[in-house]
Amino acid sequence: MSETPRWASESFWKKVAIWVTAGSFLILVILTFDTLSQTTAGGERVRAYSVINQNIDYQMDEKLHKFMPIIGEEELLFGKKYTEEQAEALVTLGKKTTQAKNCMNCHTLLGNGAYYAPDLTKAWLDQGWLSTDLREDQMVRFLMDPEKNARTFGTGRKMPNLDITEEEAKGVVAFLKWMSAIDTNGFPYNFTTIEAEVE
Amino acid sequence: MSTTETSTSSLSGIKGKLNTFHSWSGVDNSTLNGGQKLAVKYFMAAVILFIFQILFGLLAAAQFLMPGLLYEILDFSVNRMVHINAMILWMLFGFMGCTYWLLEDESGTEIVGLKYGVLGYWVLMAAVTVVVLVYLLVQTGAGNDTTLWLINEGREYIEAPRWADIGIVIVVLIFFFNVVMTFSKGKWSGIAGVLTLDLVALAGLYLAGMFYMTNITHEQFWWWWVIHLWVEATWEVLVGVIMAWSLMTILGVSRKIVTTWLYIEVALMFGSGILGLGHHYFWIGTPEYWLTIGGFFSALEPIPLVAMVVHAVYDSGERSFKNMNHPAMAWLIAHAFGNFFGAGVWGFMHTLPQINLYTHGTQWSASHGHLAFFGAYATINIAFFYIAIQHWRGNVWMGGGSQNAWRWKWALGLLNMGVLGMTIALLIAGYEQSFIERAIGGSTWAGYFAAQTHPSFISAMQWRMFFGWMTAAGLGLLVWDLLTVGKGETRKAEVITQRD
Numbered sequence: 001m002s003e004t005p006r007w008a009s010e011s012f013w014k015k016v017a018i019w020v021t022a023g024s025f026l027i028l029v030i031l032t033f034d035t036l037s038q039t040t041a042g043g044e045r046v047r048a049y050s051v052i053n054q055n056i057d058y059q060m061d062e063k064l065h066k067f068m069p070i071i072g073e074e075e076l077l078f079g080k081k082y083t084e085e086q087a088e089a090l091v092t093l094g095k096k097t098t099q100a101k102n103c104m105n106c107h108t109l110l111g112n113g114a115y116y117a118p119d120l121t122k123a124w125l126d127q128g129w130l131s132t133d134l135r136e137d138q139m140v141r142f143l144m145d146p147e148k149n150a151r152t153f154g155t156g157r158k159m160p161n162l163d164i165t166e167e168e169a170k171g172v173v174a175f176l177k178w179m180s181a182i183d184t185n186g187f188p189y190n191f192t193t194i195e196a197e198v199e
Numbered sequence: 200m201s202t203t204e205t206s207t208s209s210l211s212g213i214k215g216k217l218n219t220f221h222s223w224s225g226v227d228n229s230t231l232n233g234g235q236k237l238a239v240k241y242f243m244a245a246v247i248l249f250i251f252q253i254l255f256g257l258l259a260a261a262q263f264l265m266p267g268l269l270y271e272i273l274d275f276s277v278n279r280m281v282h283i284n285a286m287i288l289w290m291l292f293g294f295m296g297c298t299y300w301l302l303e304d305e306s307g308t309e310i311v312g313l314k315y316g317v318l319g320y321w322v323l324m325a326a327v328t329v330v331v332l333v334y335l336l337v338q339t340g341a342g343n344d345t346t347l348w349l350i351n352e353g354r355e356y357i358e359a360p361r362w363a364d365i366g367i368v369i370v371v372l373i374f375f376f377n378v379v380m381t382f383s384k385g386k387w388s389g390i391a392g393v394l395t396l397d398l399v400a401l402a403g404l405y406l407a408g409m410f411y412m413t414n415i416t417h418e419q420f421w422w423w424w425v426i427h428l429w430v431e432a433t434w435e436v437l438v439g440v441i442m443a444w445s446l447m448t449i450l451g452v453s454r455k456i457v458t459t460w461l462y463i464e465v466a467l468m469f470g471s472g473i474l475g476l477g478h479h480y481f482w483i484g485t486p487e488y489w490l491t492i493g494g495f496f497s498a499l500e501p502i503p504l505v506a507m508v509v510h511a512v513y514d515s516g517e518r519s520f521k522n523m524n525h526p527a528m529a530w531l532i533a534h535a536f537g538n539f540f541g542a543g544v545w546g547f548m549h550t551l552p553q554i555n556l557y558t559h560g561t562q563w564s565a566s567h568g569h570l571a572f573f574g575a576y577a578t579i580n581i582a583f584f585y586i587a588i589q590h591w592r593g594n595v596w597m598g599g600g601s602q603n604a605w606r607w608k609w610a611l612g613l614l615n616m617g618v619l620g621m622t623i624a625l626l627i628a629g630y631e632q633s634f635i636e637r638a639i640g641g642s643t644w645a646g647y648f649a650a651q652t653h654p655s656f657i658s659a660m661q662w663r664m665f666f667g668w669m670t671a672a673g674l675g676l677l678v679w680d681l682l683t684v685g686k687g688e689t690r691k692a693e694v695i696t697q698r699d
Contacts, residue, residue: 010455014389020469021473035486039417039485040414094342100343101353102276102338102358104355105358106276110416155651158266160274190637191641
C-alpha cells in the first residue's frame with residue numbers, strides 16, 4: 001500500500017476542522033451584530049414598548065405574500081397613555097411574570113416552549129376574547145382567576161391559579177400586546193384576528 | 200458530641216453504607232484509577248436523574264389524557280420542567296463522567312486536582328437537590344428578580360435559578376481546570392485537543408443564558424445560543440470524542456483512524472451546526488435572511504451524522520464485530536443510528552422554513568426532541584455505563600455467552616422500541632396539529648383546541664402513554680442489569696489488541 005493520500009490524512013482534516021469552525025463562528029458573530037441592531041426595541045421589526053398605546057392588527061400583505069403586523073391609530077390600554085419609560089416598566093413586569101410563573105412549560109411564546117396550552121405570540125389578537133371592548137378586562141380577570149374563568153374548549157385542560165396579582169396581570173397583558181406587534185416573518189400563518197370579526 | 204464528631208461519624212456511616220453497597224453489587228474500587236472513581240459517582244447520579252426524567256415524563260404524558268390529574272398540586276408545567284431538566288442534567292453528568300473516566304488513560308498521568316473534582320461533584324449534587332426541591336415545593340414566585348434568582352428563571356431547558364447558574368459555572372470551571380491541567384502535565388492527543396476546545400465552547404455558551412432581557416426577540420436569540428449550540432454542535436462533538444475513544448477501546452480501531460474521523464466530524468458538525476442555528480431564527484422577530492441561512496445549513500446537518508453511522512458500522516464490520524463488551528457495542532450502534540434518525544432525519548423533516556411555518560411549536564418538535572435526545576445522547580451514555588461497570592466489576596467477561604444476557608438485550612429492545620413508539624405517536628399528533636390547527640384553523644386558539652380534541656390526536660396521546668410505559672419498563676430492566684451484569688463472572692474480559 002502506498003502512503004495515505006493528503007485528502008485522507010489526519011493533518012489535512014485537522015486544518016479543515018479548524019478553518020471551518022473558525023469561519024462559521026466568525027460569520028455567526030457578524031450576523032449576530034446585525035440581527036441585534038435590527039431587532040432592538042423601537043425599530044421596524046420589534047416595536048417600541050409604547051406601541052401598547054396603539055391599535056395592533058395582523059393581516060396578509062399581498063405584496064410580500066406573508067402576514068404582517070399592522071400598527072394603527074391610538075388605542076389606549078387600561079385607559080391610560082403610557083410614556084416610553086412607563087410602557088417599558090409595565091412590559092418588563094409582564095415579561096418577568098411570564099418567567100416567574102413558568103408560562104413557557106405549558107404555552108409557546110413565538111412558537112417556543114411546551115405544547116400543553118395555546119401559543120401566546122398573537123394571544124392579544126385572538127378571537128377567543130370575543131370583542132375588543134371586553135378584551136383587556138377579560139384577560140386580567142382570567143389571569144387572576146383562571147379556574148373560574150376557564151374556557152377549556154372541551155379538553156378539560158385548565159390553567160392553574162398562579163397567584164398573579166392585578167398589577168402583574170396588567171403587565172402580562174401589556175407584554176402580550178407588545179409581543180403581538182413583533183414582525184415574525186409571517187408566523188403564524190393564516191391567523192384571523194379579533195379585529196377581523198369586528199369589521 | 201461536638202459538631203465535628205457528629206459530621207465525622209455521619210460521614211463514616213455513609214462510607215459504611217457505600218462499602219455494603221459495593222460488596223453487594225460486586226464492584227471493586229481498586230480496579231479504578233482516580234478519575235474513574237469520580238466518574239462512577241457521576242454515572243450513578245446520572246442514572247438516578249434518568250429515573251426522575253422518566254417518572255415525570257410519565258406524569259406529564261398522563262396529564263394529556265387526564266387533565267385533572269394532580270391539578271394545582273403538580274401541574275403539567277412543573278412535571279414537564281422536571282422532565283426536561285433532569286434529562287439535560289443526567290446527560291451532562293454522563294458526559295462529565297465519561298471525560299473523567301478517560302482522562303487518566305488518555306493523558307497518561309494522574310488527574311491534577313482530583314480532590315477539587317470530588318468537591319465540585321458534591322457541590323453540584325447539593326445544588327441539584329435544592330433546585331429540584333424548590334421546583335417541586337415552591338414552583339413559582341412573584342414577577343420580580345428575586346424569583347428569577349432563587350426559584351425559577353422560566354426559560355425552557357435552562358430554568359435553573361440564577362444562583363444555581365453561578366454554581367454550575369464554578370463547578371464546570373473546576374472540571375475544565377482538571378481536564379486542561381491533566382493533559383498539559385501528561386500528553387496531548389487529537390482526542391484531547393478536540394475535547395478541550397469543545398469544553399471551552401460548551402462552558403462559554405452557558406454564559407449566554409444568564410441574563411434577563413425584556414426584549415423577547417433578543418432573549419430568545421441568546422437562549423438559542425445555549426440550547427442549539429449545545430445540543431446541535433458542542434454536545435455532538437463531545438459524543439464524537441466519546442465514540443472515538445470507545446471504538447478504540449472496545450473494538451481496537453487504530454488511533455489514527457478514529458482521530459482522522461473525529462476531525463472530519465468536527466468540520467462537518469460545526470460547519471453545518473453553527474450556522475444551522477438559523478433554523479431557530481425563522482419566527483422570533485429576527486431578520487428574513489435567517490430563513491435562507493438557517494434552511495440551507497440545517498439541511499446539511501444530517502451529513503456528519505451519516506458519516507458517524509458509516510464510521511461506526513464500517514469499523515465494527517471490518518473487525519467482524521469482535522469486541523470485548525457486547526452491551527456497550529450494541530448501544531454504540533444504537534447511538535449511531537439513533538443520532539442519524541433522531542437528530543438528522545427527524546430534524547431535517549421539518550427544518551425548511553416552508554414547512555416549519557406550519558410545524559413550529561407543534562408536537563412535531565416533541566417528536567423530534569424525543570428521538571434526538573435519546574438517539575444521540577442517552578444511548579452513548581448508556582454505552583459508557585456498560586464500559587464503566589465492566590471495569591468496576593474487575594474487567595470481567597461481557598462477550599458472547601454472558602450470564603443473564605437477556606436482560607441487557609431486552610432493556611435495549613424495550614428502551615429503543617419505547618422511544619421510537621413515542622416518537623411516531625407524537626409525529627402523528629404533530630401532523631394532525633399542522634393540518635387542523637395551522638393550515639385549516641389559522642393558528643388561533645379555537646384552531647389549537649380543535650386539533651387537541653381531534654380523535655387522531657387523542658389516540659396518538661394514548662399510544663404515546665403506552666410507549667412511555669414501555670420505555671419505563673426498559674429503564675427498570677436497564678437499572679437491574681447495571682446492578683447485576685457480570686456479577687459473579689469469573690472469566691476476564693477478552694483482550695482486544697489495538698491496530699496501528
